[in-house]
């Protein structure tokens with residue numbers, strides 16, 4: 262099995278946290294015979310400075326041929342005035358679009374040692390482990406028409422406009438995201454909620470119809486429907502009732518950020534984005550990245566939390582390379598260093614030991630020995 266990675270550190274703390282992943286890959290190749298090979302490339306502001314684009318054609322070609330792309334973070338104030346289509350985020354959007362990454366996986370795991378850092382009570386979040394599967398390339402963010410129309414003045418002489426976004430889904434888009442979510446549920450506790458607004462949105466009616474059809478192919482999975490507004494409420498009231506939640510682009514955006522905050526800090530949150538399986542190899546295109554940005558306020562100081570980045574790499578082990586036990590090991594190693602009281606600045610608590618990016622990376626690797 263080919264195990265070719267493309268590492269795109271990006272900007273700001275992206276390069277600092279990616280260095281910890283490179284160390285982890287070297288360790289795994291040496292001690293676990295994992296046989297990863299990797300290339301690196303530029304994305305975001307660093308690519309713009311070098312090539313005048315947020316990602317070069319050459320690096321896009323590397324991304325297309327990689328088995329998984331590992332992405333750091335992009336952006337920074339020095340590129341605020343770059344042309345709109347060359348701004349750092351354009352590199353990220355191009356990768357998502359050209360690789361056809363329609364399924365966004367956002368786990369929300371509350372590590373035992375950090376349960377007190379959540380805004381919710383310990384007993385509500387302790388042991389939390391849920392996965393939000395968000396549709397990423399369709400729905401209201403992309404539907405046409407999407408425009409503002411001038412309506413002229415009203416009777417009071419006040420200028421009026423009409424803004425329209427279009428929520429649109431076709432059967433195949435719902436079917437493929439639902440299948441990803443049910444496949445995930447099969448590898449977890451076989452319980453899935455589908456969140457929509459079928460009570461007021463016709464796109465929600467189709468969403469529910471298609472998800473139910475897919476559900477009939479997964480008789481082992483307990484299927485539940487939930488209205489998206491209720492899902493938001495239940496996530497805060499009793500999040501542990503959920504395991505996998507599948508939802509559309511807009512609701513997924515909101516619900517995954519809500520779920521994220523149950524767990525404490527931005528520096529802890531990994532994500533994966535998957536495309537359709539290749540017809541020949543069955544392998545999905547995939548990109549793994551922390552949820553956070555390039556944190557220009559702390560960049561260059563060696564103090565960023567590398568856990569979201571390392572946990573994103575663990576997702577690559579799990580979902581692109583089927584190395585489930587190794588992924589579990591890396592996640593246990595993260596839980597282990599937190600239980601030992603090691604903390605980067607963003608998750609620092611009384612009585613704990615503050616460590617640098619590098620020390621945190623080293624400690625996680627040391628747990629794997």
Ligand code: NAD
Nearest residue numbers: 334335336337527528553554555556557558559565566607
């Ligand atoms: P951010 O996520 O970069 O930072 C928000 C806050 O969280 C900052 O105080 C930062 O120091 C802290 N933080 C984030 N990650 C951390 C980590 N790993 N360890 C410790 N602290 C961490 O969001 P922002 O400040 O709104 O944006 C900064 C830049 O990042 C902007 O240019 C923005 O466009 C970009 N951005 C990129 C991505 C991405 O690459 N996927 C996502 C969000 C924002």
